[in-house]
Amino acid sequence: MAYDKGRLNAKQVEATDKPGHHADGKGLYLQMSKWGTKSWVFKFNLGGRTRGMGLGPIDELSLKKAREEVERLRVMVREGRDPNEERAEQRRKLKAKYEDDGGKVILFKDAIAMPAIWWRHGATTSTITAHIQASLA
Numbered sequence: 862m863a864y865d866k867g868r869l870n871a872k873q874v875e876a877t878d879k880p881g882h883h884a885d886g887k888g889l890y891l892q893m894s895k896w897g898t899k900s901w902v903f904k905f906n907l908g909g910r911t912r913g914m915g916l917g918p919i920d921e922l923s924l925k926k927a928r929e930e931v932e933r934l935r936v937m938v939r940e941g942r943d944p945n946e947e948r949a950e951q952r953r954k955l956k957a958k959y960e961d962d963g964g965k966v967i968l969f970k971d972a973i974a975m976p977a978i979w980w981r982h983g984a985t986t987s988t989i990t991a992h993i994q995a996s997l998a
Contacts, residue, residue: 901927
């Protein structure tokens with residue numbers, strides 16, 4: 862693999878301890894908060910404005926995966942599409958899908974509040990899933 866001057870590597874990502882934005886290139890930045898949390902951010906220009914989009918924390922998205930995601934997002938920007946707006950549209954569609962389903966959605970907090978006997982007596986995942994599906998019917 863060729864050496865990319867100015868690009869981050871995995872060791873640098875782990876070792877970074879200075880809060881702020883650390884450029885990797887092509888709009889990808891490692892963002893470190895004053896509390897020490899690290900996440901990936903994509904910065905781009907669209908319509909004469911600089912915009913940013915969070916990609917996720919480094920423990921969920923590796924440097925390699927973040928670079929791949931930025932390449933995909935850069936294509937969208939070149940086509941004149943706003944990645945933030947497309948993400949918002951996906952969320953609206955997902956929300957509408959669940960609302961159209963008659964509100965038959967169960968949240969994790971509701972699932973864990975269901976009878977504790979499931980959890981204490983080693984119920985299988987399929988048993989718990991069947992109970993949850995029955996409660997949605």
